[in-house]
Amino acid sequence: MTGNITLTMIKPLAVKQGFAGPILARINDAGFRIIAMKYMRLSEAQAKAFYDVHRERPFYQDLVKSMTSGPIVAAILEKENAVEAYRALIGPTDPAKAPEGSIRRQFGVSIEANAVHGSDSDENAIIESNFFFSQLERFID
Numbered sequence: 001m002t003g004n005i006t007l008t009m010i011k012p013l014a015v016k017q018g019f020a021g022p023i024l025a026r027i028n029d030a031g032f033r034i035i036a037m038k039y040m041r042l043s044e045a046q047a048k049a050f051y052d053v054h055r056e057r058p059f060y061q062d063l064v065k066s067m068t069s070g071p072i073v074a075a076i077l078e079k080e081n082a083v084e085a086y087r088a089l090i091g092p093t094d095p096a097k098a099p100e101g102s103i104r105r106q107f108g109v110s111i112e113a114n115a116v117h118g119s120d121s122d123e124n125a126i127i128e129s130n131f132f133f134s135q136l137e138r139f140i141d
């Protein structure tokens with residue numbers, strides 16, 4: 001269902017700091033339904049592929065390094081207007097600019113270690129969900 005899903009990753013530092021549970025609770029409390037989830041460590045090739053759109057950016061290598069530094073939690077979240085609703089919940093990329101009460105403000109430490117990723121469009125939500133999950137791994141009723 002276009003428009004109703006978004007893909008999130010809880011990033012390695014946030015997982016390491018013990019924030020996976022608290023972040024999932026925030027997601028749950030905000031009314032998102034988790035329709036797929038996995039706990040895994042990205043390989044360098046996988047992190048590079050996921051962030052391929054940023055390959056020319058100066059932060060690309062550091063981003064790949066930090067995203068492969070430990071396990072992540074990846075999940076598909078469902079809600080009406082999921083992409084927009086989730087971006088509102090997490091706040092902007094830079095935790096320092098994120099509003100009080102947003103997930104990135106609460107759990108992020110830097111623009112790179114900003115606690116969570118969220119898809120930036122419906123089109124990317126589908127591409128990113130397909131990157132992590134087969135249809136068999138999704139619970140859709």
Ligand code: CMP
Nearest residue numbers: 054059063093111112113114116117118
């Ligand atoms: P994310 O939502 O995972 O999507 C791309 C990531 O690149 C972003 O979060 C940040 O962690 C990272 N990023 C974006 N802009 C910068 C930047 N200027 N410097 C370092 N990292 C960045």
